[in-house]
Amino acid sequence: QTLFLSLSLQAKMSRPVQARRLEGTDKNIWVEFVKLAATYSTVNLGQGFPDFPPPDFLKEVFVRALSGENHMLHQYTRAFGHPPLVKILAQFFGKLLERDLDPMTNVMVTVGAYQALFCCFQAFVDEDDEVIIIEPFFDCYEPMVKMAGGTPVFVPLRLKAPKDGKLMSSADWQLDPAELASKFSERTKAIVLNSPNNPLGKVFSRGELELIADLCVKHDVLCISDEVYEWLVYDGKEHIRIASLRGMWDRTVIIGSAGKTFSATGWKVGWTVGPNRLLQHLRTVHQNSVYHCATVAQEAVAQGFQREFELYGKPDSYFVQLPKELQQKRDWLVQRLDAVGMKPIIPEGTYFLVADISEFKSDVPDVPDSDEPYDSRFAKWMVKNKGLAAIPLSAFYCGAHKNNYNHFIRFCFAKEEATLEAANDILQKWKREKTSA
Amino acid sequence: EFTKVAADPSIVNLGQGLPDISPPSYVKEELTKAAAVDRLNQYTRGFGHPSLVKALSQVYERVCGRKIDPLTDILVTVGAYGSLFSTIQALIEEGDEVIIIEPFYDCYEPMVKMAGAKPVFIPLRYKNNGNSASSADWVLDPAELANKFNSKTKAIILNTPHNPIGKVFTREELQVIADLCIKHDTLCISDEVYEWLVYKGNKHIKIATLPGMWERTITIGSAGKTYSVTGWKLGWSIGPQNLIKHLQVVHQNTLYTCPTPLQEALAQAFWIDYKRMDDPDCYFYSLSRELESKRDRMAQLLQEAGLKPVIPDGGYFMIVDVSTLNVDLSDVDEKQPYDYKFVKWMIRSKKLSAIPLSAFCGPETKRQFEKYIRFCFIKKDSTLDAAEAILKNWNKHTA
Numbered sequence A: 001q002t003l004f005l006s007l008s009l010q011a012k013m014s015r016p017v018q019a020r021r022l023e024g025t026d027k028n029i030w031v032e033f034v035k036l037a038a039t040y041s042t043v044n045l046g047q048g049f050p051d052f053p054p055p056d057f058l059k060e061v062f063v064r065a066l067s068g069e070n071h072m073l074h075q076y077t078r079a080f081g082h083p084p085l086v087k088i089l090a091q092f093f094g095k096l097l098e099r100d101l102d103p104m105t106n107v108m109v110t111v112g113a114y115q116a117l118f119c120c121f122q123a124f125v126d127e128d129d130e131v132i133i134i135e136p137f138f139d140c141y142e143p144m145v146k147m148a149g150g151t152p153v154f155v156p157l158r159l160k161a162p163k164d165g166k167l168m169s170s171a172d173w174q175l176d177p178a179e180l181a182s183k184f185s186e187r188t189k190a191i192v193l194n195s196p197n198n199p200l201g202k203v204f205s206r207g208e209l210e211l212i213a214d215l216c217v218k219h220d221v222l223c224i225s226d227e228v229y230e231w232l233v234y235d236g237k238e239h240i241r242i243a244s245l246r247g248m249w250d251r252t253v254i255i256g257s258a259g260k261t262f263s264a265t266g267w268k269v270g271w272t273v274g275p276n277r278l279l280q281h282l283r284t285v286h287q288n289s290v291y292h293c294a295t296v297a298q299e300a301v302a303q304g305f306q307r308e309f310e311l312y313g314k315p316d317s318y319f320v321q322l323p324k325e326l327q328q329k330r331d332w333l334v335q336r337l338d339a340v341g342m343k344p345i346i347p348e349g350t351y352f353l354v355a356d357i358s359e360f361k362s363d364v365p366d367v368p369d370s371d372e373p374y375d376s377r378f379a380k381w382m383v384k385n386k387g388l389a390a391i392p393l394s395a396f397y398c399g400a401h402k403n404n405y406n407h408f409i410r411f412c413f414a415k416e417e418a419t420l421e422a423a424n425d426i427l428q429k430w431k432r433e434k435t436s437a
Numbered sequence B: 001e002f003t004k005v006a007a008d009p010s011i012v013n014l015g016q017g018l019p020d021i022s023p024p025s026y027v028k029e030e031l032t033k034a035a036a037v038d039r040l041n042q043y044t045r046g047f048g049h050p051s052l053v054k055a056l057s058q059v060y061e062r063v064c065g066r067k068i069d070p071l072t073d074i075l076v077t078v079g080a081y082g083s084l085f086s087t088i089q090a091l092i093e094e095g096d097e098v099i100i101i102e103p104f105y106d107c108y109e110p111m112v113k114m115a116g117a118k119p120v121f122i123p124l125r126y127k128n129n130g131n132s133a134s135s136a137d138w139v140l141d142p143a144e145l146a147n148k149f150n151s152k153t154k155a156i157i158l159n160t161p162h163n164p165i166g167k168v169f170t171r172e173e174l175q176v177i178a179d180l181c182i183k184h185d186t187l188c189i190s191d192e193v194y195e196w197l198v199y200k201g202n203k204h205i206k207i208a209t210l211p212g213m214w215e216r217t218i219t220i221g222s223a224g225k226t227y228s229v230t231g232w233k234l235g236w237s238i239g240p241q242n243l244i245k246h247l248q249v250v251h252q253n254t255l256y257t258c259p260t261p262l263q264e265a266l267a268q269a270f271w272i273d274y275k276r277m278d279d280p281d282c283y284f285y286s287l288s289r290e291l292e293s294k295r296d297r298m299a300q301l302l303q304e305a306g307l308k309p310v311i312p313d314g315g316y317f318m319i320v321d322v323s324t325l326n327v328d329l330s331d332v333d334e335k336q337p338y339d340y341k342f343v344k345w346m347i348r349s350k351k352l353s354a355i356p357l358s359a360f361c362g363p364e365t366k367r368q369f370e371k372y373i374r375f376c377f378i379k380k381d382s383t384l385d386a387a388e389a390i391l392k393n394w395n396k397h398t399a
Helices: A007-014 A029-040 A056-069 A081-099 A112-124 A141-147 A175-181 A206-219 A276-288 A294-308 A320-340 A360-364 A374-386 A416-437 B025-035 B050-064 B079-091 B108-113 B140-146 B170-183 B223-227 B243-253 B262-275 B284-305 B338-350 B382-398
Strands: A107-110 A130-135 A151-156 A188-194 A222-226 A250-257 A268-274 A344-345 A352-356 A408-412 B074-077 B097-102 B118-123 B153-159 B187-191 B215-222 B233-240 B308-311 B317-321 B372-376
Touching: A029 B223, A056 A294, A056 B025, A081 A107, A081 A268, A081 A294, A081 B050, A112 A141, A112 A151, A112 A222, A112 A250, A112 A268, A112 A276, A112 B308, A130 A141, A130 A352, A141 A151, A151 A175, A175 A206, A188 A206, A206 A222, A250 A276, A320 A344, A320 A352, A320 A416, A360 A374, A360 A416, A374 A408, B025 B262, B050 B074, B050 B233, B050 B262, B074 B079, B074 B243, B079 B108, B079 B187, B079 B215, B079 B223, B079 B233, B079 B243, B097 B108, B108 B118, B118 B140, B140 B170, B153 B170, B215 B223, B215 B243, B223 B284, B233 B243, B233 B382, B262 B372, B284 B308, B284 B317, B284 B382, B338 B372
Parallel strands: A130 A151, A130 A188, A188 A222, A222 A250, B097 B118, B097 B153, B153 B187, B187 B215
Antiparallel strands: A107 A268, A250 A268, A344 A352, A352 A408, B074 B233, B215 B233, B308 B317, B317 B372
16 A cells, blocks of 8 residues: 555545536525425425326326236337327327427427426537526526536516506516517527416517517527426416427427426426427437436326327316316415415416515514525525425526515415415414514 | 337347336336325425335345435436436546446446546456356456556446346456555446346345445446336436435436336335345345246257357346357448347348347447347247247258
């Protein structure tokens, strides 16, 4: 054994063991808040998942698939997507996009929409590329862009004051066209669009999408379109797919999620739809990262989509019933929050609702010079002291902008009546305590 | 490429590592039970479903003889493939070199390259000149191996039991690797997906249990290979917290969670077998016994057809020297290695598929391995019967 280490060995041992690509990506809001909810909450309106089950027809399909003779459902299927699933997805989305889609080249199945996003960033973003992210954003976009070596460029949705006496709507949050245009440079590789938007619930209008599309075409920029909440739109609004706008099909990857579509987030089945010239690169990333997705869940989702294809637009369609049910829950929660003094922003879509908690600030005093944004401290205090879990809006902003809108929290209302009632009980009690104090 | 060709049902598929035997019935039942529980259809803990990481920690504590923390020392991934990816993305970067032993499971090379690092190859070399070939005859040259290590070497990827050869590295062989890892402060990525599939006279040894190795090793396992459920795509990485935490960061930024009902079912299956780890009926041992007789049958069929199989000590693959058949393929596309051409010819004319071994080699060694093809023998009896029929008739048509 040598007594002294060689210089090169010393150098190696003093280097960090992890790769540089992890820099700035290690913090994750969910790890922290999911743990808090698990420890303290009696009512969890935090993380986005339904506490009601997937629809019966889907559960039946799953059980039938497992009890059948075909035990090959427990073995590998086609890497880029189980044939019955990609076929029905191509049919379904082909109809919606009014385009002939090839299941083998225009569709790829992923482990949740999350992995679809990862494939997109890895496939398209290089060092020195810029990616435009609209704030507030689903938090994974930023670390994924960084891990690919790219630079996120943020542009905020800005709250325009609602008319007197009216509640805020997610439609009141808008991009400033000049500000958006200024974010495009010759280094801009892609823009991430999320409509309906998590956390605000904003459903981008045709005009807003055209604004984005024009800039994409002008600057030859790709569009990564996260449409996981595509079926959850309310008040008769329409979810418009940016890929259907002129000049956009060829530069857009559409991302969808069985978890959100069928209220089965634990199945982790997602997909990408787009032109072969883009999807071929997603396939490369996919085959070098996970290669195959679990077979039996894909089989069940395929049958679920088959049913929905046949029932499309009809009252029995899950895609008609689920938004109807969720709209009622939305309206109920909006009313209750307003009554108690938390000012809701009425979401046009998704199953999230953001509310202004300014009137409850007295319970959680400001701490000057605190690194942590106010709403984060508020949310933590609330789950620990009131047992109600929600997510601070600052979680959906980049580090530099976390204090721009720091008095809002996000509630998930994809919950059973009993859960929502229990949340209301907590809020009512809290309000009573404040007024009597 | 070969998966597509062999999807034709008229072809006897001994190519892709795909069991066509049924998983044990209790494993299938546990999935049906899990899917019926409402909350198991929603997200679970990102780094691994609690009951699964708990079960894994128990099983592997027993095997490794050390305490394993389910929350910090384990990450559940989408297959062992996902574990390899998470490990390499977490710990390997531009400027690094990674030693890969040839022949190698083909994803190692592209994954290392995708991380910006340089793969450094070292071949297993056939040392015996006798007639009966065993996977144990394929060894690393210690001096050659030592030469591959330098100050840029970040990791070595070990695969034991080995795909495609079926080699089970002995304690002495592992010690040679371990000594070099310690001397050069190198990580070890140990792909042990076939850990339970070792045949009589052999023992699977975890390199992480050698002195000085736990703190520098990530050990990778697979539900697909353990329970014959490749379509569940669940795997795991086990190692010290200070390494696993980086894999967890990659995981939270790539796919976040793995499917819940599959993890729950796997956890329950593990508990069933954990409780009988002292019992020969434990699936970890019974599958191995079942496969050993299939291995022996496969070897005999191949020998009777005039081929020279390399009898594997572990895993469910067998490589075969096809040069003894002297099939002349010189009129076919020159640029392709012989084994590629042979497999394509065999699929077309014999309706039997296998995988060419040069698919598992770096550019310099393709010539060395191009007379070998790989058969998978985790197949039901009727599949092996069909293979037998083809092999028995082989010599009748080759003139």
